[in-house]
Amino acid sequence: xxxxxxxxxxxxxxxxxxxxxxxxxxxxxxxxxxxxxxxxxxxxxxxxxxxxxxxxxxxxxxxxxxxxxxxxxxxxxxxxxxxxxxxxxxxxxxxxxxxxxxxxxxxxxxxxxxxxxxxxxxxxxxxxxxxxxxxxxxxxxxxxxxxxxxxxxxxxxxxxxxxxxxxxxxxxxxxxxxxxxxxxxxxxxxxxxxxxxxxxxxxxx
Amino acid sequence: xxxxxxxxxxxxxxxxxxxxxxxxxxxxxxxxxxxxxxxxxxxxxxxxxxxxxxxxxxxxxxxxxxxxxxxxxxxxxxxxxxxxxxxxxxxxxxxxxxxxxxxxxxxxxxxxxxxxxxxxxxxxxxxxxxxxxxxxxxxxxxxxxxxxxxxxxxxxxxxxxxxxxxxxxxxxxxxxxxxxxxxxxxxxxxxxxxxxxxxxxxxxx
DNA sequence: GAACCTATCCCTTAAAAACAGGATATTTCT
DNA sequence: AGAAATATCCTGTTTTTAAGGGATAGGTTC
Numbered sequence: 001x002x003x004x005x006x007x008x009x010x011x012x013x014x015x016x017x018x019x020x021x022x023x024x025x026x027x028x029x030x031x032x033x034x035x036x037x038x039x040x041x042x043x044x045x046x047x048x049x050x051x052x053x054x055x056x057x058x059x060x061x062x063x064x065x066x067x068x069x070x071x072x073x074x075x076x077x078x079x080x081x082x083x084x085x086x087x088x089x090x091x092x093x094x095x096x097x098x099x100x101x102x103x104x105x106x107x108x109x110x111x112x113x114x115x116x117x118x119x120x121x122x123x124x125x126x127x128x129x130x131x132x133x134x135x136x137x138x139x140x141x142x143x144x145x146x147x148x149x150x151x152x153x154x155x156x157x158x159x160x161x162x163x164x165x166x167x168x169x170x171x172x173x174x175x176x177x178x179x180x181x182x183x184x185x186x187x188x189x190x191x192x193x194x195x196x197x198x199x200x201x202x203x204x205x
Numbered sequence: 206x207x208x209x210x211x212x213x214x215x216x217x218x219x220x221x222x223x224x225x226x227x228x229x230x231x232x233x234x235x236x237x238x239x240x241x242x243x244x245x246x247x248x249x250x251x252x253x254x255x256x257x258x259x260x261x262x263x264x265x266x267x268x269x270x271x272x273x274x275x276x277x278x279x280x281x282x283x284x285x286x287x288x289x290x291x292x293x294x295x296x297x298x299x300x301x302x303x304x305x306x307x308x309x310x311x312x313x314x315x316x317x318x319x320x321x322x323x324x325x326x327x328x329x330x331x332x333x334x335x336x337x338x339x340x341x342x343x344x345x346x347x348x349x350x351x352x353x354x355x356x357x358x359x360x361x362x363x364x365x366x367x368x369x370x371x372x373x374x375x376x377x378x379x380x381x382x383x384x385x386x387x388x389x390x391x392x393x394x395x396x397x398x399x400x401x402x403x404x405x406x407x408x409x410x
Numbered sequence: 411g412a413a414c415c416t417a418t419c420c421c422t423t424a425a426a427a428a429c430a431g432g433a434t435a436t437t438t439c440t
Numbered sequence: 441a442g443a444a445a446t447a448t449c450c451t452g453t454t455t456t457t458a459a460g461g462g463a464t465a466g467g468t469t470c
Contacts, residue, residue, distance in 0.1 A: 011311045012314075017225065020224070057289075105217070106217050112218075147446095158402070161396070162427075181429080191397075191427080191456085192397050196398050200402060351416060353416075353418095376419090377418075377420085379421085389459095
């Protein structure tokens with residue numbers, strides 16, 4: 001029984017590439033593709049593949065959120081994250097949201113095949129490169145932010161002062177300052193400049 | 206006479222995708238691919254294609270630098286920038302360095318074909334989406350930074366204070382402050398936070 | 411040689427952020 | 441119900457930035 005594979009990616013060339021790689025593979029049944037989250041969910045109402053290759057960046061919802069939704073509604077469908085970025089932040093988020101694997105877009109055919117087969121069997125697959133970057137950087141990376149902290153962080157990045165933020169959020173300046181203090185601590189940042197740099201590079205902004 | 210096309214991209218799936226799109230196209234001669242700048246330059250010593258599709262992010266040199274080098278050594282070879290990012294910063298840099306076109310990785314087959322044919326005729330091609338994002342964002346264009354300003358910008362982002370920067374660069378604190386002042390003005394930023402955010406998102410950091 | 415850019419330096423003042431130490435509600439989870 | 445996490449608020453002090461004003465010297469370009 002062949003493994004049914006579906007792909008969600010907004011890059012036509014990547015879809016085409018994967019199709020050309022997998023189409024004539026034994027053991028793989030090519031189910032088609034979607035170019036955004038909505039059409040993926042629409043497709044899943046009709047048919048369920050065994051494995052979905054899912055880009056993390058999609059035009060409507062992010063692959064990270066889509067992954068969560070798919071996992072909740074269709075537990076039998078396994079998701080493999082697909083991305084250009086070998087960044088622990090994205091990989092971590094994707095796995096936290098129920099992905100069974102993560103493959104970079106520079107993966108070889110055999111790597112991709114291995115990933116699909118492994119995941120279809122209910123196991124977890126991660127290419128060596130990815131696994132390594134996760135290990136090397138899992139010590140103190142990626143703080144967990146509260147909703148409010150994220151909100152404040154975004155406003156800081158947009159150039160607002162504590163005073164302006166406090167007015168926008170209807171809270172006191174001292175509260176904003178506390179959130180700021182906590183953000184600095186969570187990111188282990190020395191000041192605003194490094195805070196913003198770190199949060200952008202880790203995918204928070 | 207078919208147009209000779211070569212591709213430089215470190216993503217196997219994209220290479221595969223483009224090959225599958227172009228391989229059987231009339232008027233296109235598929236020359237092969239390179240997965241990094243070095244092997245691209247090596248290939249060019251032997252043979253010159255008419256058009257190179259070039260990813261902006263490569264493992265060794267950036268596509269932006271490679272583009273410049275290719276343009277200098279082989280004026281008859283036209284380069285089309287290829288990227289996931291529809292970011293004015295990259296597009297601008299690529300075009301400044303002599304690219305004849307810019308295509309996103311979600312381009313359709315016909316768009317890609319049009320790009321190749323247009324560029325092979327010595328004209329410039331830009332997909333609508335890209336052209337639009339260039340137009341929409343040319344008001345707050347990319348500021349031109351001096352060497353010293355870039356240096357200071359990086360040190361600011363790393364979390365150093367003016368005092369620390371001045372010691373590192375062996376200049377006075379007031380000088381650092383002036384550079385900072387100029388940076389804020391050039392980026393039209395209100396404060397450090399937005400300065401860093403803008404410079405990261407525009408590819409300076 | 412004049413105009414222009416770059417880098418350097420200086421001053422002042424007010425605003426903002428960092429740092430240190432709290433306290434008290436309100437959710438949320440167990 | 442109680443613990444833990446989250447959000448809120450407070451009072452200080454010290455350091456850092458922002459924003460305003462200028463000045464000088466070396467280099468490049470026209």
